Amino acid sequence: MEDYQTGEETAFVVDEVSTIVKEAVEGAIGENSYQQSRVKQWTNNVVEQCLSQLNKLGKPFKYIVTCIIMQKNGAGLQTACSCFWDNTTDGSCTVRWENKSMYCIVSVFGLAI
Amino acid sequence: MADRTDLKAELERKKQRLAQIREEKKRKEEERKKKESEVQQRAEKATEESDLDRKRKETEDFLQSVGISPEPPLVPTPMSPSSQSVSTPSEVGSQESVDGGTVTRMRRLGASKIVQIDFMPKELVTYSKETQTPIAPNLSEGFFSFPTEEEEDEELPVVKTKPQSDEQEEEDPQETNKDLPRELTEEEKQQIVHSEDFLMFFDRSIRVMERALAEDSDIFFDYSGRDMEEREGETQAGLNMSFNRQFYDEQWSKHRVVTCLDWSPQFSELLVASYNANEDAPHEPDGVVLVWNMKFKKTTPEYIFHCQSSVMSVGFAQFHPNLVVGGTYSGQIVLWDNRSHRRTPVQRTPLSAAAHTHPVYCVNVVGTQNANNLITVSTDGKMCSWSLDMLSQPQESMELIYNKSKVVAVTGMAFPAGDVNNFVVGSEEGTVYTASRHGSKAGIGEMFEGHQGPVTGISCHNAMGPIDFSHLFTTSSFDWTVKLWSTKHNKPLYSFEDNADYVYDVMWSPVHPALFATVDGMGHLDLWNLNNDTEVPTASVTVEGSCALNRVRWASGGREVAAGDSEGHVWIYDVGEQLAVPHSEDWSRLARVLMEIRANTDGEQEGAIEVTG
Numbered sequence: 185m186e187d188y189q190t191g192e193e194t195a196f197v198v199d200e201v202s203t204i205v206k207e208a209v210e211g212a213i214g215e216n217s218y219q220q221s222r223v224k225q226w227t228n229n230v231v232e233q234c235l236s237q238l239n240k241l242g243k244p245f246k247y248i249v250t251c252i253i254m255q256k257n258g259a260g261l262q263t264a265c266s267c268f269w270d271n272t273t274d275g276s277c278t279v280r281w282e283n284k285s286m287y288c289i290v291s292v293f294g295l296a297i
Numbered sequence: 298m299a300d301r302t303d304l305k306a307e308l309e310r311k312k313q314r315l316a317q318i319r320e321e322k323k324r325k326e327e328e329r330k331k332k333e334s335e336v337q338q339r340a341e342k343a344t345e346e347s348d349l350d351r352k353r354k355e356t357e358d359f360l361q362s363v364g365i366s367p368e369p370p371l372v373p374t375p376m377s378p379s380s381q382s383v384s385t386p387s388e389v390g391s392q393e394s395v396d397g398g399t400v401t402r403m404r405r406l407g408a409s410k411i412v413q414i415d416f417m418p419k420e421l422v423t424y425s426k427e428t429q430t431p432i433a434p435n436l437s438e439g440f441f442s443f444p445t446e447e448e449e450d451e452e453l454p455v456v457k458t459k460p461q462s463d464e465q466e467e468e469d470p471q472e473t474n475k476d477l478p479r480e481l482t483e484e485e486k487q488q489i490v491h492s493e494d495f496l497m498f499f500d501r502s503i504r505v506m507e508r509a510l511a512e513d514s515d516i517f518f519d520y521s522g523r524d525m526e527e528r529e530g531e532t533q534a535g536l537n538m539s540f541n542r543q544f545y546d547e548q549w550s551k552h553r554v555v556t557c558l559d560w561s562p563q564f565s566e567l568l569v570a571s572y573n574a575n576e577d578a579p580h581e582p583d584g585v586v587l588v589w590n591m592k593f594k595k596t597t598p599e600y601i602f603h604c605q606s607s608v609m610s611v612g613f614a615q616f617h618p619n620l621v622v623g624g625t626y627s628g629q630i631v632l633w634d635n636r637s638h639r640r641t642p643v644q645r646t647p648l649s650a651a652a653h654t655h656p657v658y659c660v661n662v663v664g665t666q667n668a669n670n671l672i673t674v675s676t677d678g679k680m681c682s683w684s685l686d687m688l689s690q691p692q693e694s695m696e697l698i699y700n701k702s703k704v705v706a707v708t709g710m711a712f713p714a715g716d717v718n719n720f721v722v723g724s725e726e727g728t729v730y731t732a733s734r735h736g737s738k739a740g741i742g743e744m745f746e747g748h749q750g751p752v753t754g755i756s757c758h759n760a761m762g763p764i765d766f767s768h769l770f771t772t773s774s775f776d777w778t779v780k781l782w783s784t785k786h787n788k789p790l791y792s793f794e795d796n797a798d799y800v801y802d803v804m805w806s807p808v809h810p811a812l813f814a815t816v817d818g819m820g821h822l823d824l825w826n827l828n829n830d831t832e833v834p835t836a837s838v839t840v841e842g843s844c845a846l847n848r849v850r851w852a853s854g855g856r857e858v859a860a861g862d863s864e865g866h867v868w869i870y871d872v873g874e875q876l877a878v879p880h881s882e883d884w885s886r887l888a889r890v891l892m893e894i895r896a897n898t899d900g901e902q903e904g905a906i907e908v909t910g
Contacts, residue, residue: 259416
């Protein structure tokens, strides 16, 4: 298994990253209801928080973080993504979070340097 | 021998040295060659590039001359500066090594799993319900079943039920379309022909068709009475009164008011009309009397009579078919005879105090064939009785005075059927009086108060039937009302208040007990049937031109009504059979109606005094 050979420190750990993301989302949005005026701020906060936390991990990775906040209005949403990378070292993590008034989707892609 | 080994060692060392030198030489030569080749390559490249540059420059110049800006050179020009500097082949080598490294890395890459996120849309649950009035019996059944389904499941999408109903709609018209053009078989036809419904229909239709072919009266009359209930309202009103013809003479009727009408008792088609003065033709005689003939289509009168004074009242002499009696404005009574060729009266009463000096509004022949009198009353209350043979002086005269003080200005007089002694008069003050000619109570009897305006017309009930209604009489007045009285009550039994203008005349039908006609100032000719409705006339018609109608007279048969207006026209209207012809129960119905009326009015008027006699 080449994964273990490369070392635990230089692999993309999904659980770790998802924990980070969840904390970031909770911290930014919490139990607020959807407000058009504040949504922009929330997405910024989520993304920045995620990135800073990921950087603190200190791993040799390039990170890409996306955040989508959608109001619960009865509309449907469908997204898909696929990557072409080194499956052994690179990975992605998508976190779905929701409360009564909105959905929040955060995707983190980590590419080993 | 040591020399041999020494020589051999020395030889070997020398060989080795030679080999090294050769190798070094080779290397040097190789390096030199490489250098030279590189230099050559570079030189070639330089020359090549210089050739390319020259060519590029030439093309650029050519393009610039044409007007196109020089494109950035695609050939990597950085190569040219680098070629000038002494570059190490290591770059090339490193590039190759780098390319080799990326190739190796690219082999390790692969596609990742597709990460998908989706959120389902919220389904909007809609519910709609429609109702449809039944188009045909088949379709209505289908539609009634659907609402129950929809009520049970609210979540059931409405789209599902609609296609079903559409299918049903398509099915049913197809079925009905299929049924219609199918022709009946002979058996079926025979069956239908012999069925009871068809026979009944056929029976009725035969009669109608036979009548239609035979004559031109109302062939649709159903004697069984079934149609009577349906045909109430507008259609009946149309049948009730229809315009027959009008009598008008350009020379003699123009600008004259029709003051009186009378039908001939002997010839039912003859009608006499009297006219007052024509102000626009002062040289014409003031009084004109025309005898019109209903039977023929000619538009000129049968007889034309003149008189010096306006004729206010006229009548055929009851028992003298050739005589026409007229009462004039001057008080003179004049007599015309149609046997003579004269247009002027053959006899005249004198203009003296013994006779009348005021306008005579009422002339009436009462009595029997052998013993008859002409009764005339003028507006000064004088009543004279004449013999038609001798008009030089009245047989008897009487002043109609009420309570020995008040003179009655008589505007109308009427004798109840069969009575020659007692009569009723209407006055200018609006009061009605009974009077009698002879007897202990000769003169004015009772006073009947009720009208608020001059009494214009008075008519006694004269339809003969099982029940005697001869005590009834009606009066019309300027107070817009027509009142029904009984000689037994001094207050009116009933007041008819449908008119909106002066009511100028009223007359009972000679055959129908509950029917009477009124005319008013707006040109309305109304027929009231008390058995039908006491509030509104049963039939009403407005004459053409809407002139005030002054007089109304029923023909003796009770089927025609003549009305004279203020412009000199005499309008003849046919009254429909249903209205004019009485039924045997009409008398009893009228009695009941009278009882109801009396019951209502007794409740209101407690001060009514019962009049006996």
